[in-house]
Amino acid sequence: MGLFSRSNKIEKPKVLLELRSPNCPITAIVEQDNRTAYFYLFGDNDDFGVKSCWIRNLSKAPEEIEVKLMEKGVPPMLTKEFCKFPEGQESLSEKNLEIVWLEEGDGAALLENGEILCIIPSWGGDEGFLGYARDCTGQGNFAWELxxxxxxxxxxxxxxxxxxxxxxxxxxxxxxQPKILNYYEDIFGESEKYYAIDNSEWPPKGLYVYEGEEKIVFATVAVSLRPQPKIEMYYEDPSKVNRIELGIILRLGLTNDEVNNVASLISGITAIPWDYVTFVGEGHTVEFQTIVSEKFKYAVLTNKLKLLPQMNVPAFGDSQTNFLWVVPVSDREWAVMKESGSKVILDKLDTIGEEIFSFERQEVV
Incomplete structure (x- = not known):
């Protein structure tokens, strides 16, 4: 008869609901067999992996963790000690369920008739914590109490x-959008160039480009609509750093192709947090290989240089917007930053004045 008798045969889990994150390469799935139901987040890359959270037991809870079943890849029931309903609950019905992605796009909640059943936040899967579940009491092995x-x-x-x-x-x-554009135009001047940089994907975002008498300014518009993923795992108050806009100031003299190339690279940087489920902030470095210069292949993101305007961009929601300037750096400068941190190079860049706006500048190492 095999390992299980007919009366307690474990069915193959059925997918009740599936939804792709609007921002990140992650898919949320609700699965249920005849014993238990789980909520999963599957990342496309290995860094994110798979995150899971127990939702409910459909039959009587076991006294101990079902280790042998787990070893066979069977989703375990939550033990009686942590079950709000130790005798089990009704099966979930697909028509009553809804998946809601958190604004960052790297965490999600499952709702039943509008009530939260469970949540997997960005730190789900870390240090023994998987997620929060309404029908859990205390800190269970497969969910914590919501x-x-x-x-x-x-x-x-x-x-x-x-x-x-x-x-x-x-x-x-x-x-x-109009608030940010008006802000940029008040500071730099009225622009005749504006690029949509969202590739027709949600949410919309743009790039303001202003060509002045001596310099050209690029600044992103509405990237700050979305808070960045993962940032709450590293900052006590994410609201000060989780929304960003980016900009770069360069000396005039770029061809149309070079302007378009720089615009495209800025656009690419704005996608990094959500494409790679990470965040960018002060002192971080990124690839920045332009057609303008062979020497400067990277850039540091900063608002710490004296010559760069201190920006106070109109904010969205309760967060403030963290404006970061993109400053091109060479291979050698990037290597020093990687080894010793960004401050060493930023301090040196602060001493060369307006040369920071030029791809012709001397290296500071």
Whole structure:
């Protein structure tokens, strides 16, 4: 008869719901067999991997962890000690379920008739924590209790509101874009060039380009609509650094092709946080291989150089927007930053004045 009798045969899990993140290369899936239901996040890259959170047991909870079943790849039931309903609950019905992605795009919640069943935040899968579940009590092996005062409830509600805002007559982009453009034009001047840099994907974002008498300014528009992934794992107050806009100032003299190339590279940097489920911030370095210069293949992101304008871009939501200037650096400068941190090179760049705007400048190492 095999390992299991007919009465307790474990069925193959059925996928009830599946939804791709609107921002990140991650897919959320709800699976259920005849014993238990789980919520999963599957990342396209190995760094993210697979994250899971127990939702509920459908039959009587075991006293101990089902180690032997886990070794066979069978999703385990939550033990009785941590079950709010130790006798089990009804099977989940697909028609009552909804997946809501958090605004960052790297975490998600599962709702049943509008009520939160479970949440996998960005730190799910770290140090024994998998996610929060409404029907768990205490800190179980496969889920932790989702208490009424859990801050994640507010985050999920904010995400639901953010999604609904895109159906209004004036969506978030239509509201934020003119504010940012007006701000840039007040500081630098009225621009005749504006690029859409979203590749026709949601959410919209753009690039302001202003050619002055001596310099050309590039600055992104509405990248800050989305908070960056993963940042809350490293900062106590993510709201100060999780939304970004980027810019670069260069000396005049670029050809149209070179302007378009720089615009394309800036656009590429704005996609890094969501494409790679990471974040960019002060002192971080990125690839920046332009057709303008062979020597400067990288860039450092900063707002610490004295000559660079200190920007106070109109913010979206409760966060402030962290404006980072893109400053090209050479292979050798990049190597020093990688070895010793960015400050060493930034301090030296601060001593060369307006040369920081030139691809012809001397290296500072």
């Amino acid at each position: 208490s009424e005062d859990n801050e994640m409830r507010k985050r999920v509600n904010n995400a639901v509101s953010f999604i609904k805002e895109w159906d209004r007559d004036e969506n978030p982009f239509q509201s934020l």
